[in-house]
Structures are given as structure tokens and as C-alpha cells.
Amino acid sequence: MRPPLLALLTDFGTRDWYAAALKAVLLSRCPTARLVDITHEVPPQDTVAGAFILAAAVPWFPRGTVFLAVVDPGVGSRRAIVAAKADGRYFVGPDNGLLTLSLQRAKQFTAVRLTNPRYWRTPVSATFQARDIMAPVAAFLASGGALTGLGAVLSHLSPLALPSVRQAGSTLRGHVVHIDAFGNLVTNLPASSLAPPSGSRGVTVRYKRRAVRVVSSYAAGGPSELVAVVGSLGLVELALCRGSAAWTFNAARGDEVEVRQA
Amino acid sequence: MRPPLLALLTDFGTRDWYAAALKAVLLSRCPTARLVDITHEVPPQDTVAGAFILAAAVPWFPRGTVFLAVVDPGVGSRRAIVAAKADGRYFVGPDNGLLTLSLQRAKQFTAVRLTNPRYWRTPVSATFQARDIMAPVAAFLASGGALTGLGAVLSHLSPLALPSVRQAGSTLRGHVVHIDAFGNLVTNLPASSLAPPSGSRGVTVRYKRRAVRVVSSYAAGGPSELVAVVGSLGLVELALCRGSAAWTFNAARGDEVEVRQA
Amino acid sequence: MRPPLLALLTDFGTRDWYAAALKAVLLSRCPTARLVDITHEVPPQDTVAGAFILAAAVPWFPRGTVFLAVVDPGVGSRRAIVAAKADGRYFVGPDNGLLTLSLQRAKQFTAVRLTNPRYWRTPVSATFQARDIMAPVAAFLASGGALTGLGAVLSHLSPLALPSVRQAGSTLRGHVVHIDAFGNLVTNLPASSLAPPSGSRGVTVRYKRRAVRVVSSYAAGGPSELVAVVGSLGLVELALCRGSAAWTFNAARGDEVEVRQA
Numbered sequence: 001m002r003p004p005l006l007a008l009l010t011d012f013g014t015r016d017w018y019a020a021a022l023k024a025v026l027l028s029r030c031p032t033a034r035l036v037d038i039t040h041e042v043p044p045q046d047t048v049a050g051a052f053i054l055a056a057a058v059p060w061f062p063r064g065t066v067f068l069a070v071v072d073p074g075v076g077s078r079r080a081i082v083a084a085k086a087d088g089r090y091f092v093g094p095d096n097g098l099l100t101l102s103l104q105r106a107k108q109f110t111a112v113r114l115t116n117p118r119y120w121r122t123p124v125s126a127t128f129q130a131r132d133i134m135a136p137v138a139a140f141l142a143s144g145g146a147l148t149g150l151g152a153v154l155s156h157l158s159p160l161a162l163p164s165v166r167q168a169g170s171t172l173r174g175h176v177v178h179i180d181a182f183g184n185l186v187t188n189l190p191a192s193s194l195a196p197p198s199g200s201r202g203v204t205v206r207y208k209r210r211a212v213r214v215v216s217s218y219a220a221g222g223p224s225e226l227v228a229v230v231g232s233l234g235l236v237e238l239a240l241c242r243g244s245a246a247w248t249f250n251a252a253r254g255d256e257v258e259v260r261q262a
Numbered sequence: 263m264r265p266p267l268l269a270l271l272t273d274f275g276t277r278d279w280y281a282a283a284l285k286a287v288l289l290s291r292c293p294t295a296r297l298v299d300i301t302h303e304v305p306p307q308d309t310v311a312g313a314f315i316l317a318a319a320v321p322w323f324p325r326g327t328v329f330l331a332v333v334d335p336g337v338g339s340r341r342a343i344v345a346a347k348a349d350g351r352y353f354v355g356p357d358n359g360l361l362t363l364s365l366q367r368a369k370q371f372t373a374v375r376l377t378n379p380r381y382w383r384t385p386v387s388a389t390f391q392a393r394d395i396m397a398p399v400a401a402f403l404a405s406g407g408a409l410t411g412l413g414a415v416l417s418h419l420s421p422l423a424l425p426s427v428r429q430a431g432s433t434l435r436g437h438v439v440h441i442d443a444f445g446n447l448v449t450n451l452p453a454s455s456l457a458p459p460s461g462s463r464g465v466t467v468r469y470k471r472r473a474v475r476v477v478s479s480y481a482a483g484g485p486s487e488l489v490a491v492v493g494s495l496g497l498v499e500l501a502l503c504r505g506s507a508a509w510t511f512n513a514a515r516g517d518e519v520e521v522r523q524a
Numbered sequence: 525m526r527p528p529l530l531a532l533l534t535d536f537g538t539r540d541w542y543a544a545a546l547k548a549v550l551l552s553r554c555p556t557a558r559l560v561d562i563t564h565e566v567p568p569q570d571t572v573a574g575a576f577i578l579a580a581a582v583p584w585f586p587r588g589t590v591f592l593a594v595v596d597p598g599v600g601s602r603r604a605i606v607a608a609k610a611d612g613r614y615f616v617g618p619d620n621g622l623l624t625l626s627l628q629r630a631k632q633f634t635a636v637r638l639t640n641p642r643y644w645r646t647p648v649s650a651t652f653q654a655r656d657i658m659a660p661v662a663a664f665l666a667s668g669g670a671l672t673g674l675g676a677v678l679s680h681l682s683p684l685a686l687p688s689v690r691q692a693g694s695t696l697r698g699h700v701v702h703i704d705a706f707g708n709l710v711t712n713l714p715a716s717s718l719a720p721p722s723g724s725r726g727v728t729v730r731y732k733r734r735a736v737r738v739v740s741s742y743a744a745g746g747p748s749e750l751v752a753v754v755g756s757l758g759l760v761e762l763a764l765c766r767g768s769a770a771w772t773f774n775a776a777r778g779d780e781v782e783v784r785q786a
Contacts, residue, residue: 002555007544014276014538016443019317020300021271024322028294031264031324034551035298038544038560057541059656061547062555073504125494126479131322181540218651232649243598265662276538278705279581280532282562286584289558293586295525297560335766387756388741 001083004033004142005199009054009060010070010130011042021128022135025121029139045073047098048253051160052178052186055101058232058235063088068138070130081129082157083150084111084135091139091182097160107235111118120192136157158173162188170262174236176255183244190238196261207238208249224248266295266404269323271316272332272392273304283390284330284397289513293323298323307335309360310515313422314440314448317363325350330400331360332392340516343391344419345412346373354400359422377413387508424450425516432524436498438517449519451498456490458523468520469500470511471500486510528557528666531585533578534594534654535566536595545652546592546659549645553663558731560585566714569597570778571622575684576702576710579625580757587612592662594654595622605653606681607661608635616662621684686712687778694786698760707768711781713760718752720785724727730782732773748772 006026012018019040026033038057042050050071058067072079072094080095086109091099095113101111114133117138118126121132137150164186174189185207194214196202205212205228211252212228213221221227221241226249231237238245238257245251268288268452274280281302286298288295302320304312310331320329334341334356348364348371355361357375365371376395379386383394425435427450436451447469456476458464462475467474467490474490475483483489483503488511493499500507500519507513530550536542543564550557562581566574574595582591596618604619610626610633617623619637627633628728636655641648643664645656661674689698689712698713709731718738720726729736729752736752737745745751745765750773755761762781769775 005555007548007549013443014299015301015303017300018443020298020319021322022722023298024269024319024324024327027267027298028322028324031267031296034545034555036551037538037542038546039539041539057544057548060545060552062548062552063623065548087413126482181537181542243404275705276561277563277565279562282560282581282707283584286531286581286586286589289529289560290584290586293529293558311754388744390756446590 002062002064005062005065006030006032006138006142007036007038007057007065007067008032009038009042009050009057011044011046011050012040012070014040019129020229021131022070025131025135026068026139026142029136030142031138032254033142042071045071047071047073047096048160048162049178050098051101051232054098055080055105058089058102061089066090066092066138066142066256067102068096068130068134069093070089070099070134072096072130074130076126079158080154081114081133083114083141083147084109085147089142090138092134092141095154095158098156100157100160103157111154111157112145112147113154114152116149119150140257163187170260172259174257174259176238176251176253176257179246179251179253180239183240183248183251184231185238185245185251185255185257186231186233187238189238189257189259191230191234191236193259194230194236201262204260204262205236205258208257212238264324264326266292267298267324267327267523268292268295268400268404269298269300269319269327269329270302270303271298271300271312271319271329272302273306273308274302274332276298276302280390283393284332287393287397288306288330288401288404289406291398295401297402299400304333307333309333309335309358310422310424311440312360313363314495316360317367320351320364321516323351328352328354328397329364330392331355332396334358334392337389337391341507342416342418343376343395344373345376345403345409346371348410352403354403354411355421357416358418362419362422365419372409373416373419374409374417375413378411381412385476426453427455432522434521436521438500438513438515438519441508441513441515444495445502445510447500447507447513447517447519448495449498449523451519453492453496453498455521456492456498465522466524467498468522469480469517473475474500497500526586526588528554528758529560530566530662530666531560531562531581531588531589531591533562533574533581533591534564534596534758535568535570535574536564538564538778542652545655546594549655549659550666557663557666567594571595571597571620572684572686573702574622575625576757576773578622579629582613583624584615590614590616590662590666591626592654592658593617593622594658596620596654599651599653601668603655603682604678605638606635606678607638607669608633609646614662614665616665617656619682620679621682624681624684627681636671637675637676637678637683640673640722643674645677646709662709663701687722689713689717693726693764694784696783698781698783700762700777700781703770703775707764707770707772709762709769709775709779709781710755710757711760711762713781713783715754715758717783718754718760725786728784728786729760730784731779736762737783740747760764
């Protein structure tokens, strides 16, 4: 039989006892669980970065995995805490956009707002709801529990605060929305933006006044060549072959990336 | 049945093979154990920081957990190595104060000095007693072994080198004894120091010539307000709402914090 | 029964989703496996550092352990990917020297080149063969699978790019080949180089114009004394007692270390 699998993503770092407290609660309530750290090094309170890393990791985990995701600047406030089921996987975290990307990519999902204290540790700390509310609920789901009973269904989730892609004539303007540890620049431009409209001569991608060649894989670029590929999130990424696009071009989240259909 | 749970805290870092060698020995001798890293990033040889992080993590782990804690500047010297049982949990580490805080907080504990080489890996390296003595003993305890036989009972533990709280009239002077990853300042002032004596008008807390408001939770403070709360160790902590008290006030361990009863 | 044990070493870091994707694939295909991170912080693309850390960790793991090692600057190129069995342990990684040190230290080993896509995830990404080829094969081996069938036997492995020890008369000149997290300097000088030839008066070790005393353990040195010991890899190491030899002497990989037999 497959042991329950719990995957963690937080901005707690690994120098202190916070991630360990979550794990202790999870293993107290679901002793046979396997725990996998996605990362605890999301930049502090950066829900956008957390959302991207989570969404990129999720598809490789088997159905039944429970994801406990905590990047929670609003801890103790009125923001909702949610549990969700999407394509057979489970999610627990604050309703602040962190889970939104992962859930929206699913074929279908159901989310509930956690309101039933029967499933929590008590007393609930005002500063550590991840330990007292989210971890106990994640352990409950990992033990085979159902969403029903945890709280009422949420009709919509908080959106992730992402810039939008603007279209002007045959030009799309998107932005760098994530920079990964290798210095690759993930944009909010969808894969379809690289597909030239029928009858056109193709597309040109520009970043920082520089033409970027569109290739099918990182390896297809030349040495130190900046290339554009469709990454694992279905989004256009800019990468430097055998180097860091982020360092070389002093990239920052929010940088504009342009796709022109000629 | 609950699998054995082993929690690790060291100053080994995660860049080298040292933590992995501990885990390899633990899993060689107790293959069904679940391992949880509390942290491997205790500042090198900082037993005070290690003691605080360990004591903060311990209460969330279930009874039966074995804690292997290694911050050991005296490795290879005559300092004792101990194994202890406290409130149903087990501890293995050097007798240099690292375990002291966790054990003193327990309702009762028994500690023995490890002297019986039957439970060790041999030959014992002079530079890596954690691998050769402590890990094998921790694995033995996680497998259901008893303290008896490991060595003779220790009548007292090495104290943790902490400054003491001084009282002058109605004023208590304590110190910052730990700074956590969020920049919260943990002091050695007990929770009781914030309880005003009967008949008094209350207490005032001061840090770096600044008045600090006493609140019941971090969330109760205003934006960028420095507040004092009773933290999870039963000690007074200073925190900056939505910020790092450590950075903002350039805090250091040893800083004085004053509580005046008016 | 002993659960399968999988040990990971990469240069992926822990900030992103890459190590998590490996673990997700491993646990999807071998759900009962225990995963141990040796490290994910090998300096990017530094196969020499990776090879040393791996070889230092391996002997502490039990027979049957599967090591998945990924430091792979040539991903997507024609370099081979190998699986090997050595002294009862298994290895999967690129054939670029990363595994060489570990395999050469074994009493005997067999290595095959992975060519049979039946054991892979498909489609295989050109940028993440660790996830799509190496992890599935590692999971297969951890589940009890055999090397046979994965591909043809490799007659020789890529060498690890290490400087060689030169001998001139009674003087050996070696080099620092690894610097560990404590600042110890691992050289390529074998233990035998410290054994004085019969009839001689002993050996002198010199580093940066400084005489280095040969001792039997780190603890045998005086405070701040630079000493030479035989380390766990069977190689001469230089260490500073209660300090970092690397910092104090501004050491770098490649530094010359001399042993003179007098």
C-alpha cells in the first residue's frame, strides 16, 4: 500500500524551528506519512514566487499527495484558509493567491474555507495558524479524510496578483513573473503567443532591446545565446545557454518581454 | 504501528557529507525510522542558539521521538556525551548545555553518561563522535532500547551559559538570548515578569531607550510597532509587526531589555 | 523488512522545484522508499566537488542503497548516463567523473550505459534528464530491479579531472582537491605519502611556506595549529584546530601541498 505523501512549501527558511514544528504536527497526526520538502526558501511573504514554485512542482507528484503551502503575510487576519481537491491531489494553505495557479491549471477543483475547529489544534495561536490549523487539516486529508465537514465550499479563490499581457495590434507585451534558481526568466506569455498566426512570417521575441531566438529546448541554443522556450508551466521562458539569464541581463521580476507577430 | 521518529539538530550545514553520514548510520541501524531535520544551520559551535531552537521544537513532537542534537565544540575532549529521557521523549548529545534547556523544561528527566562502547560504532573517530557514538545510541533508543546499560546516571548536567535576570527594586533587567529567523528577539525574561504585581498600575517594557507595548499576540500590534509578547518558550519576546525587529533595531544577542513595574 | 533507501546528491539548490520533481518521480515509482538528501548544494556544475562529497558519504550507507547523483553540465549532450553496482550499492548519474571516485574505491563494480527507454519517463525533456531518465531508473533499482536490461556494459568510465601527484626525488607535490564546509583542505596525497620510508627520519609537510605537523586526529593539534591528518577518504587533509584552514590561509582548490621524506 502506498504511504500518504505530504509535500511542504513555505517561506520559513530552515534555520529555525518553524518548519520542524509543522512536520512534528503532521507526523503526530499521520505517523506513516512521507514528507517531502518542496522548498522552505520562498522569499519571505512572496506569494507570487511561492505560487510559481508550487505549480511547477505539483504535476510530478502522484494523485493523493497533500500539499501544505504556507506563504502567509496575512496570518491572523480575516483572510480565509482553504483546503482544496484538484485532479486527485489535495491542497491546504491561505487564500491569498498562493494556491490559485495550481488549482486553475487543474481540470477541475473544489475548495472549502476552513471554519470547523474540530479538525484543528487548540488553542490556535494567532501567529502560527500553519501549525495549529493548516497542518492538522493536511494530516487529516493525508490520513484519508474528506473535504466535507471542514467548512463551506468557496465559490471563488483570491486571484494571484500577476500583471496581465497586453495586446496592441500584432504585438503582445508580457512580463517576467518568476526567476528560477538557474536564472531562467519565466514570463506570463502563454505558449500560444509563440505560434505565428496563419499567413504570417513568424514571431520575434524581444527582451531589453535584444532579439531572442525561439527554440524548442534549452540545449538548442548556442553558447551564451539568449533563447525563448516554452517551459514546464506552459509559459514562455527566456534562458541563457550554459549561463544565468538573470545575472547576465540583470533581470528583475516585472521586466517587459515583447512578442511581435510579423 | 507508529514508526520510530528521529529528529536531528546540528551545526553541520547541508553542503557537505556530515549530516548525510549521521543519517546513513541512523538508517543502517534503525531502517524503519522517520528522520526529521529540525535544522543543520545552527551557527557553528553556538550551543546557546542550538539549545533555544531545540527547546522550541521539542514540544510539538510526539512522545517516543528521539532527538539527536550535535553542536559540539568540545568533540574529542573529556566533555561527557549523554542520553536522556524526559517526559517520554529521548535525547542524545554532548553535555555542554545544548540539551539543558529542553530537559529542564520537562516535568522530570533521567540522563546517563555514555560510557558503554558496546552500543557504538568502532573504531570511534576522534573527530566525528556524533557518527560513531551518538548516532548509534540514538538509533538504539529509536529501536526501543532503554537508557539502562548505556552508562551511569548523571547527577547534574552542564548549565547553559545564559546571562541571568537582575532585579533592582521594581525593575527587572534581562537580555536578548536568541534571535529567530523572522528577526524576533527572545529574551530571558519569564512570562511572569509581565504580570503586574497586585496593586500596581502595570508594567513598562523598554528596549534601546524605546517603550515597548505589551500585547497578547504579534497580530495585535500596529504596522511597524515594536511589541512585547510571551512566546512559545514561556519567555518575553520583542517583535516588530510585519517586519524584523532584529534588522530595524540592529539587535544583537546580549542586548538589555528592561521591565519596570509601576 | 528494510525499506528501499535512496540518497540524492545534486547541484539543484533547494530554492526551486527541481529537487522536489526528482523526489516526486522517485516516490511515484517506489512509494515505500526512504529518501535521504546528501546535499543539493554542490557548487553549480562542479563535478569534482560533487564527486568528493558523494565518495565521502557512500561508505556510511548500507548495502542496497541507491545513489542518484546529478551534477550534469552536459545535460542533453552525447555524454552517457550510467547505472552501476559497486559493493552491493547502486549508482545512477551522468558519466562525467561524478561517480568515478565512488566506483573506483569499491572492491569491484559493474556499470551500464542507459539506453533502454522502456525504463524512462516519456517524453524525455532535453533539459531535465535527471527527472525523466535517471530518477525512473533509480526508482527501478530501489524497487529491486537489476542492471541487466538497462543498457550495455560500459568498459570504462570518464575519469575525474583531478591534478596528479608529482614525485621529484624524495619530494611529493600534491594539491588541494576539495575544501569541506569546516574549511578542511582535502588533498590528492594518499595516506601512504605520510608513511616515512624505512631508514628515513620522517616526513615534513609544507603548505604555503609553512611547516605542517602530522598528527593522528584533529584533536591532537594545538589551538590554531595547522595539522595534517589522514581523512576519511584515505587522503591527506590539512586542518586548523578549532578554526577554518580555508579562511585562515585563504586556501583554494589547486593549492600545492608538499611532502618531503627526510
